[in-house]
Amino acid sequence: MEKISRxxxxxxxxxxxxxTTILAGIPSTLAGDSDTFDITVTGQYITLAVDKASxxxxxxxxxxxxxxxxTNATDTFTADSTGSSVNVxxxxxITTDGATWHAATSGNNPxxxxxxxxxxxxxxxxxxxxxxxxxxxxxxxxAAGQQTFDLKFMSPTSTTTGTQQTITVTxxxxxx
Amino acid sequence: MEKINKxxxxxxxxxxxxxAMVLAAIPSTLASDHDTFNLTVKGYYIGLTVDRDSWNVNHGVPVELSSTxxxxxxxKTFTANTTTSSVNVxxxxxITTDGAIWHEATxxxxxxxxxxxxxESLDLWLHQVQIVTTSATTIKSDxxxxxxxxxxxxxxxxxxxxxx
Numbered sequence: 001m002e003k004i005s006r007x008x009x010x011x012x013x014x015x016x017x018x019x020t021t022i023l024a025g026i027p028s029t030l031a032g033d034s035d036t037f038d039i040t041v042t043g044q045y046i047t048l049a050v051d052k053a054s055x056x057x058x059x060x061x062x063x064x065x066x067x068x069x070x071t072n073a074t075d076t077f078t079a080d081s082t083g084s085s086v087n088v089x090x091x092x093x094i095t096t097d098g099a100t101w102h103a104a105t106s107g108n109n110p111x112x113x114x115x116x117x118x119x120x121x122x123x124x125x126x127x128x129x130x131x132x133x134x135x136x137x138x139x140x141x142x143a144a145g146q147q148t149f150d151l152k153f154m155s156p157t158s159t160t161t162g163t164q165q166t167i168t169v170t171x172x173x174x175x176x
Numbered sequence: 177m178e179k180i181n182k183x184x185x186x187x188x189x190x191x192x193x194x195x196a197m198v199l200a201a202i203p204s205t206l207a208s209d210h211d212t213f214n215l216t217v218k219g220y221y222i223g224l225t226v227d228r229d230s231w232n233v234n235h236g237v238p239v240e241l242s243s244t245x246x247x248x249x250x251x252k253t254f255t256a257n258t259t260t261s262s263v264n265v266x267x268x269x270x271i272t273t274d275g276a277i278w279h280e281a282t283x284x285x286x287x288x289x290x291x292x293x294x295x296e297s298l299d300l301w302l303h304q305v306q307i308v309t310t311s312a313t314t315i316k317s318d319x320x321x322x323x324x325x326x327x328x329x330x331x332x333x334x335x336x337x338x339x340x
């Protein structure tokens with residue numbers, strides 16, 4: 001019995017030794033290991049800048065009533081989306097209306113204290129109305145680069161103020 | 177080994193999830209952009225007010241026929257005010273509603289039967305112009321924004337068939 005026990009002990013020792021030897025041969029991951037991998041990702045990036053900060057209608061000279069004034073005389077705008085990683089739609093919206101003069105709503109013409117603002121990217125072969133209620137697309141699927149556009153300001157038919165009106169237009173670009 | 181692979185997969189999933197959460201938290205300007213510009217515009221504006229609503233000729237006392245009455249004599253000089261205008265203006269007067277019985281003399285005419293004549297002056301009658309019904313008479317040209325006093329003169333009819 002004692003011999004048997006000894007043999008068992010020897011066998012266990014041998015087994016443990018063999019086991020240790022095997023374990024030593026196993027790649028070190030069993031004792032702790034690490035590896036790395038990268039996740040690379042690039043987001044859609046859109047940038048838009050307009051080259052002019054303002055347009056002083058009629059070069060700052062008082063405008064007459066019921067008349068149209070165009071930027072293409074001297075003040076054509078350029079929207080620049082250079083650097084964008086995707087094609088974009090460029091939109092314009094009147095985000096701050098005049099203090100007294102207000103923009104005509106969609107499809108309407110100038111009236112008393114009401115002006116109309118249109119935009120064109122082809123020197124008035126085609127044009128769209130710029131509104132306060134929503135943004136109007138002036139160019140779809142613009143590849144990263146520049147797009148010129150003109151504005152036409154149609155003055156009110158009459159006015160109740162001689163005070164200068166300041167109208168803010170927001171140009172925005174979103175992925176096409 | 178299988179367990180280790182599973183742990184790695186779990187770690188990858190967690191990492192990707194975290195990345196997605198981080199991307200979702202990035203401001204939307206990366207997905208769109210905008211810029212603004214202003215339009216400034218000022219229109220021709222003409223504002224005109226007259227300081228009096230009425231002239232009660234001869235202070236309301238019945239006028240004599242073939243007589244002349246002046247606003248300046250009654251301390252009723254009018255003032256036209258164009259202060260709020262953004263441009264120079266021509267100021268005009270016109271009789272737009274005539275008397276029920278008495279009618280304004282036409283241009284160049286004098287007062288007559290049931291016919292009065294109304295004139296205007298800016299310089300206490302050194303110069304004067306007739307005010308008529310058919311058209312507006314310019315009393316001041318190229319007036320800069322401001323005030324302009326003017327006086328009226330009424331030549332009463334020489335004969336009346338009705339008393340007004």
